[in-house]
Amino acid sequence: MEKTQTDPARTRQRNDRDLGSRGEARLALSYLTRAEFAVHQSAYADRILGVAAFGATQPHIPVAAFPYAWIEMPALNDETIYEVWTGAQSVLREDVDGLASACNDEIMFGCLQVDAGGELAAASCAAYSRIFDFIDRRGYSHLLRVWNYIPRINAEVGGLERYVSFNIGRHDAFAAKQRGFGIDTPAACALGSRGDQLLIYFLASRQAGRRVENPRQISAFHYPPQYGPRSPIFARAMLLQTAGKPLLFVSGTASIVGHETQHVGDTLAQARETIANIQAVIAQAQCAGSGAISAGADLMLKVYLRQPRDFNAVRHCVMQAFGPAIRAVYLQADICRADLLLEIEAVYLNVAAALH
Ligand code: 3EB
Numbered sequence: 001m002e003k004t005q006t007d008p009a010r011t012r013q014r015n016d017r018d019l020g021s022r023g024e025a026r027l028a029l030s031y032l033t034r035a036e037f038a039v040h041q042s043a044y045a046d047r048i049l050g051v052a053a054f055g056a057t058q059p060h061i062p063v064a065a066f067p068y069a070w071i072e073m074p075a076l077n078d079e080t081i082y083e084v085w086t087g088a089q090s091v092l093r094e095d096v097d098g099l100a101s102a103c104n105d106e107i108m109f110g111c112l113q114v115d116a117g118g119e120l121a122a123a124s125c126a127a128y129s130r131i132f133d134f135i136d137r138r139g140y141s142h143l144l145r146v147w148n149y150i151p152r153i154n155a156e157v158g159g160l161e162r163y164v165s166f167n168i169g170r171h172d173a174f175a176a177k178q179r180g181f182g183i184d185t186p187a188a189c190a191l192g193s194r195g196d197q198l199l200i201y202f203l204a205s206r207q208a209g210r211r212v213e214n215p216r217q218i219s220a221f222h223y224p225p226q227y228g229p230r231s232p233i234f235a236r237a238m239l240l241q242t243a244g245k246p247l248l249f250v251s252g253t254a255s256i257v258g259h260e261t262q263h264v265g266d267t268l269a270q271a272r273e274t275i276a277n278i279q280a281v282i283a284q285a286q287c288a289g290s291g292a293i294s295a296g297a298d299l300m301l302k303v304y305l306r307q308p309r310d311f312n313a314v315r316h317c318v319m320q321a322f323g324p325a326i327r328a329v330y331l332q333a334d335i336c337r338a339d340l341l342l343e344i345e346a347v348y349l350n351v352a353a354a355l356h
Contacts, residue, residue, distance in 0.1 A: 026242035027107055027203075029300055029347050030084045031329045034059065037082040046090040049102045050109035052147070052201055054331055055080035056194075065093050067100035069111045069201055071149050072194040076311045076330035083302075083329075085109050085203070099134055106242060108140035111201035116151050120162050123198050124148075124169030131202060132177050140204040143179075143186040144238050145249040149199040153192035153334050163190060163336040164228035166198075171230035180233040181221050185211055188234035189252030189345050191304050192334030203249075205240060212237035212248070214281045218259045227259070227337075237281045248285050250346035252304070253277045254335065267310045267341045271317045274344050282348055301328035304343045308332045314342060 027049075032040055041048065050067040053059045056074040059082075075081045091102040101110040114127045135141050148170075153163050174180030186202070193199065213219050214236040223231045237250045255262045255270035256277070263269035299322060305314060311330055318328055335343050 026088050026104075027240075027247060028086045029349075030082075030086065031300065031302075031327065032082040032084055033078055034080055034082065037084065040084060040086070044086050047087050047104075049085040049087050049091055049104070049107065050100075050111060050201065051085075052083040052111070053080055054083065054329075066091075067093070067095075067102055067109055067111050067201070069113070069199055071199060073149070073191070074308070074332040076305065076308060076332055078329075081329045081331070096134070099130060101134070101138075103138070103140060106205055106207065108135060108138065108204045109201070110134065110204070111199070113197040113199045115196070116198035117196050120150070120157070120165040120198070121169035121172070124166045125172045126169075127198060127200055128170055128173030129176065131200070132173065132179070135204045140206055142184060142205050142208045144203045144205055144209045144240055146186045146188040146200060146202045146234070148188060148190040149193035150190060151193055151196050151198065153190070153336055154338050160228075161338075166190065167228050167232050168230045170233055174233045182211070182219065182235075184208065185221060185233055185235040187236070187238040187249040187251040188232075189343065190232070190336050191252070191331075191343065192336075207241075209238040209240045209249075211235040212239055212281060212285045214253075214277055215284065216257055216277055216280045223259050237285060239285050248282065248346075248348040250278055250281050250348060252343045252345045253281065254337070254340045254343045256340075261337055261339045264339045265341075267305075267307070268313055268317055270341050271314050271344075272321075274342060275318070275321045278344060278346055282346075285348075298349045299326065300347045300349070301326065302345045303328055303330045304333040304335060304345075305330060306333070306335055306341045310341065318344075 030040060048066045053070045054073050054075050058070055059080040087104040087107060089104045091104050093102045099110060099112040101108055112127060114123050116123050150162060150166055155162050220232045220234050234251055237248055240247045253274050255273040262273050303314060305311060319326055
């Protein structure tokens with residue numbers, strides 16, 4: 001069944017090249033338009049770890065062997081946004097029963113889709129169990145960052161919101177492997193998508209990352225039971241020390257202080273609270289005391305808005321906080337709590353990490 005598409009010996013012979021501007025030595029993230037993606041694809045074909053395309057209509061599927069997912073989710077500042085993860089070396093690709101993956105010496109990107117029309121707890125448990133088996137067998141056993149896209153995330157089925165059912169299945173899969181609950185807990189996000197497939201993509205690594213929590217928020221795996229019988233399993237951020245510069249994956253972040261939603265009904269106040277949370281998480285990962293982030297060039301944001309009409313106001317707020325040059329993409333998505341109007345995730349490159 002398992003088929004390798006690239007010969008590892010040949011892969012290793014290739015020399016690393018500098019990725020250029022936004023490059024980080026081992027892993028680079030780009031948010032690209034379709035035209036930019038076409039250029040990137042021809043320049044870095046054998047180094048692309050994975051691509052997630054966000055748009056309301058199915059984009060042109062590139063002729064490529066890399067793991068590729070279309071997330072049915074309207075993009076607000078372009079027709080389609082291509083989120084591209086590129087490594088410094090040629091990658092080794094593998095596709096096993098719909099779990100597509102690519103890896104280099106350090107990092108694995110993977111994605112899979114499972115039917116989510118029926119029992120979502122069972123679907124999420126099965127999906128996570130497959131991911132754990134897959135990364136463990138290949139030695140990339142540390143889950144760093146997971147993106148969860150869930151159809152009808154706020155819909156109620158049998159008295160349970162589907163996000164709550166998703167959490168039950170995810171929790172069960174982590175528990176079965178003695179993972180999570182603060183140990184080896186990945187950064188994550190969970191958003192509503194259209195269509196009917198649960199879509200998960202992830203980054204995993206050979207070396208453990210370092211978990212970072214937010215002093216303004218209760219850790220999600222300690223949320224009280226009012227949010228569901230099983231807590232969400234994710235860390236507020238995950239720091240990866242690579243041979244190059246460090247990378248901080250900041251989880252989807254919302255207007256939550258402690259465990260409670262703040263500013264119900266007020267998008268701009270939620271945006272400000274969310275930004276304060278992101279800054280607190282980054283400060284936590286940095287040298288004690290260096291809380292302010294002005295280096296917009298090192299921060300990349302993905303902003304999810306429940307209501308498209310909030311786009312301009314939130315964009316203005318984000319530019320005020322991080323500077324007009326901030327790189328941010330905007331998507332329209334349902335957020336996992338019905339009272340949340342937005343969520344923002346971030347990747348912070350070159351964070352001056354001071355975690356011992
Ligand atoms: C929160 O802080 C908002 O279930 O994986 C953010 C990031 C949220 C990840 C997840 C949920 C998740 O609880 C929601």
